Amino acid sequence: MTMGENTIASLVFPIILRPILTQLEHRDLGASQTLKSAISKAEQAHSGFSYDFLMAIINKIELSHHLPPGQNLYLNEIILRLQGSISENELVEYRLNRAEDAFQELNKKSAALKRILSRIPDEISDRKTFLETIKEIASAIKKLLDAVNEIVGFIPGSSGKQQVEQRKKEFVKYSKKFSTTLKEYFKEGQPNAVFLSALYLIHQTNQIMITVKNRCE
The missing domain is CATH 1.10.12.70 (Lyase 2-enoyl-coa Hydratase; Chain  A, domain 2)
Incomplete structure (x- = not known):
């Protein structure tokens, strides 16, 4: 694959x-x-x-x-749209069960980013609306990274902390790729590339959640 x-x-x-x-x-x-x-x-x-x-x-x-x-x-678009229709409570493998505020905040920020990304197929054809959505995505990305930073102190052992940090670096890498894809879209107008890049971000978000879950629960 x-x-x-x-x-x-x-x-x-x-x-x-x-x-x-x-x-x-x-x-x-x-x-x-x-x-x-x-x-x-x-x-x-x-x-x-x-x-x-x-x-x-x-x-x-x-x-x-x-x-x-x-x-x-168009599978990329279908999955992206469906992401927004599913409650995060249904996606149990990507939801943290710890009661501490830091873990619940990470749940919220993860869900918020994925929810905004799922709106892309409906909003990408309206330039003004889409530009506002891009601002929302950038803000949601920053808030998610801040939430991950708050979690690191709860991770037991240096290897666990390193693993979470590595997941965060991968997320940042794909966030930058998403930004590059958006610039290319405004030049070339290929929405499917944006859909796929958004799915990469959702996948990386899920990987962060799985890693934290495995290390803390």
């Missing part, structure tokens, strides 16, 4: 498949929960399983309807 595919693959199960299966619980609770558990276990054992499963369905649709590959199904 390419870097972009790896990023999208990490989001397919929590953002697309699991919410769909949860909605099906009112029709057949046992079957839905069994399928959800099976796919979750498959994803944990073979990272990217959900992505491969989804792409197989998409390819089948494209072939059966004689569609050009990837022309009518």
Whole structure:
């Protein structure tokens, strides 16, 4: 898989498949929960399983309807939009359970950034609105980094602190790439590159949360 595919693959199960299966619980609770558990276990054992499963369905649709590959199904945009429709309480793997203010603040700042990024597909075509959204994203990025800094003191051991710091550096790197992608968008007008870059930021945010969660809970 390419870097972009790896990023999208990490989001397919929590953002697309699991919410769909949860909605099906009112029709057949046992079957839905069994399928959800099976796919979750498959994803944990073979990272990217959900992505491969989804792409197989998409390819089948494209072939059966004689569609050009990837022309009518824009997965980057779909995942970005769906991110905004899902409660952070549903994304349990990216939510910290510690009661201290610092951990709850990181939950809030993580959710806020992802929520703003999910608005991009709806706002990118309106230049004035999108420029205001970009300001919101920059502010949300700074607030998230501040929240991460407040967490570091709770991380036990030097190796744990180093791991969180490394995640923070990766997040900063992709924040800068996002900024560069925006500049290119205003020159060339390629929204899909912005969608993908936003997904990178969401993925890096999730990686911070997972690392803190693993080290502190």
